[in-house]
Amino acid sequence: MLARPRTGMPLLMAVTVGVGIGAGIGGTCLGLLLHFIQHWAYGYSIHKLLSAQSFLQGVTASTPERRVLALLVCGCVAGIGWWALQRFARPLISVNDALKSDDPRTPVLSTVVNATLQIVTVALGSPLGREGAPREVGASFAGWLSHRIGLTPQESRVMVACGAGAGLAAVYNVPLSGTLFTLEVLLGTFATAAAIPALLTAVIASTVAWIGLGNDAQYSVPVFELSDSLMAWSMLIGPLFGFAAYGFSRLERAARSQVPRDWRLLPSCLLAFLLIGLAAIFYPQLLGNGKGPIQLGFNDGVSVQLAATLLVLKVLAILACLRAGAGGGLLTPGMSIGAMLAIVTGSLWNHAFPAVPLSAYAIVGAAAFLAASMRMPITAIVLAVELTRVDHDYLFPVVFAVAGSSAALRICIRRYDKVHVPSAVLHKE
Structure with missing residues (x-):
């Protein structure tokens, strides 16, 4: 059986741009949802999603009763949400498992619900991280788009990994780290065929996310003297x-x-x-x-x-x-x-x-x-x-x-x- 010919460069570039934009929009929406629920749950900066007041400042200023109540709500959302997801939705497929498959798609609806649950629970006070959600959404969108366009399995795997790295880049404003995450962690290669789309998608996603999340560094640090x-x-x-x-x-x-x-x-x-x-x-x-x-x-x-x-x-x-x-x-x-x-x-x-x-x-x-x-x-x-x-x-x-x-x-x-x-x-x- 003859192997399927590789997709033309113009079409691959179009898919790369599309994955970057999609991951950027997904990361922005999830980031804004996180801020909205944080402000609502702990009663700070209610009328402004992006404010100078941090989550820790808002939590510290809230009453102890409100903290306990927010975590009880978090427990209900987590328990009911993930039970329902396991009971009624299509089984989740991790990004790593998808990359090992000839069809590297992940179930879109299940993935979006799972990502939303992660964002909601983290916003309510869960000690787990929020970076998994934009990675999963970016990868799911990339898999769907690659399938619709008709990319080869190998090209689709690269795009799925790029979508995950771009989601990370968008939500944290770290385009180089998103690129390296794709290459070092997900694909295990720094080959040019993977490095170029990884860099492009991460940069595009980060740029798109500036519109909704801004272009500030995640942490402010003083000037250190090396000793x-x-x-x-x-x-x-x-x-x-x-x-x-x-x-x-x-x-x-x-x-x-x-x-x-x-x-x-x-x-x-x-x-x-x-x-x-x-x-x-x-x-x-x-x-x-x-x-x-x-x-x-x-x-x-x-x-x-x-x-x-x-x-x-x-x-x-x-x-x-x-x-x-x-x-x-x-x-x-x-x-x-x-x-x-x-x-x-x-x-x-x-x-x-x-x-x-x-x-x-x-x-x-x-x-x-x-x-x-x-x-x-x-x-x-x-x-x-x-x-x-x-x-x-x-x-x-x-x-x-x-x-x-x-x-x-x-x-x-x-x-x-x-x-x-x-x-x-x-x-x-």
Whole structure:
């Protein structure tokens, strides 16, 4: 049987542009929905979707009763929503599973509902991440468009991966990171045939998202002075973050494997989110995907004691939600864990060596933990720069820490998982 000829370049370019625009619109809509529900649930900036007041500020200003009520609503939405999705909708297909298929499409309606549930629950206070939703929507749209146009299976797989990376780029305004996520994590190749559409779709999606979400950096950071003490800490501490990320990944997989598949989903979600809501009475920083604590950490707004407490509570909250059956990403949650762990270890380092601002440790630790937990070292380095727009010199401690954490992760996988680790380790959802 003759192989189908490749699609012409003009048509491929048209599909690439279409995927970028679609992912940008999808990311914008999901981002605006997130802000609307956050403002409504916690009663801040009601008449303005994009305001100077952050989610953490709004949550902190709300009453303890309102926090608990919002998390109870979150538990109901999560339990009923994902139970109904499992019971009545077509089975979900992850982006990674779709990319292994000859027909890399995902069910559009089920995917959109699942993405909406993720956004709604994160907006109400779920500790999971919001980045999975725009990735899934972008990939689903790319699969649908590729099928309608009639691309070959290989071309369709590239477009689906580009749609996922473009969705990530749109919602976080990180076009280079979105490109690298597509190539390093999803496709495992930097070939020109994949790199060009990956870059184009990510840039187009980010540009489209500027219209609704603006062109601001996700985090504001002070100007740091690079020091020998910070460099030494980054070189030595990297493996610790790799070991911690491996342990967290094992706990995450165990939690996901025990998700209830029947009516027990509702009481499980209600209990998990109720406990988080009760904890939020005393620690409002616990609510949401972790962006608030990260921003505090990047600006020296977190004490060592609070960082240690949030580190433990954040891990427990994430695992509880995953075990209960809630959906969401782990990008921002992973960064928050890394930032809090870095503040704790950095404060210990400051007792013996020349002091460094804790915020400087937080940026390095966030990148190191993210690189190992999601198995994307190159993407994590660029993501840390794009999200914060720190000075170029700050790449050096980030790279040293990421290299150490990634090396430690590979050692753990080879020793404890007893598998061969290829040069490009793909992220598994």
